[in-house]
């Protein structure tokens with residue numbers, strides 16, 4: 001039977017399937033179910049800077065009997081019906097989660113200011129977790145902030161967090177950098193133990209009947225995994241950091257593709273919501289069967305086989321893929337009935 005073990009940011013995982021950060025991880029029962037279904041590691045839901053700010057605001061209010069509490073709270077959590085858990089409760093629950101399962105558990109932080117990143121990285125590490133994920137969900141909403149300052153600040157944050165904790169630190173990022181590979185290379189040099197590519201950004205929508213904005217959260221689909229696939233393939237052999245592919249990984253096929261491109265591990269979330277946590281059983285079983293069928297004894301026997309570095313055909317990773325499609329699109333598009 002194929003050996004599914006892999007190393008992810010210096011930690012041995014029994015297979016490459018990690019449950020990514022989501023609300024599931026805050027439920028101890030779900031955590032245990034995930035472990036029973038066979039996930040190799042779990043990322044606990046992010047602690048957000050807004051939770052810390054809200055706590056600070058409440059402390060301030062208690063001292064000053066500040067009158068505009070509600071207005072401030074609405075600004076911090078515009079649509080939240082209930083008051084989110086305090087950072088202390090978060091840390092307490094993180095500790096309980098750490099005790100509830102035996103697979104590696106990683107905490108996730110989403111801060112804005114450097115002090116908060118560093119303070120809560122150290123506090124989370126003190127709960128006994130196995131690693132940290134820095135969730136760099138950056139969405140500049142004005143055109144004045146330049147590329148360099150965003151990237152330098154994030155790399156600086158990583159360095160400071162690395163200096164503050166002894167556990168491995170991963171960075172979860174979006175694909176929207178001027179040169180994402182160059183930025184990841186900067187993170188790698190600053191000591192990132194892993195990169196998680198990519199986070200899925202929420203986008204606004206518009207209801208044309210009410211003429212109002214809506215903010216639906218749509219789970220991903222398998223088609224969404226082709227962007228992480230491209231970058232996974234381009235990173236293989238070029239960074240020291242582990243690469244964890246994420247977004248749109250639903251099936252064993254999707255996970256195998258990522259490993260062929262060069263992933264050390266993959267994160268899954270949407271498939272857990274859509275197909276239930278037991279989907280992890282079939283993911284690992286089918287990866288094992290595929291490996292047996294293809295004569296691969298372990299993950300490293302085929303990891304990166306179809307990366308840019310190892311593939312003879314570099315076309316899929318280059319501009320040439322685009323040009324090829326543009327030049328031949330007449331023929332390719334014939335399969336669509338209206339054009340045949």
Ligand SMILES: Cc1cc2nc3c(=O)[nH]c(=O)nc-3n(C[C@H](O)[C@H](O)[C@H](O)COP(=O)(O)O)c2cc1C
Pocket residue numbers: 020021022023044045046047108135172198199200219220221246247248249267268269270271
């Ligand atoms: C309900 C829900 C909650 C999530 N919460 C977090 C979070 O706290 N931190 C984070 O980094 N990502 C969070 N995510 C994003 C997922 O970790 C993941 O990056 C994204 O869903 C793409 O992976 P997928 O295609 O497997 O769903 C959340 C996703 C969902 C659906």
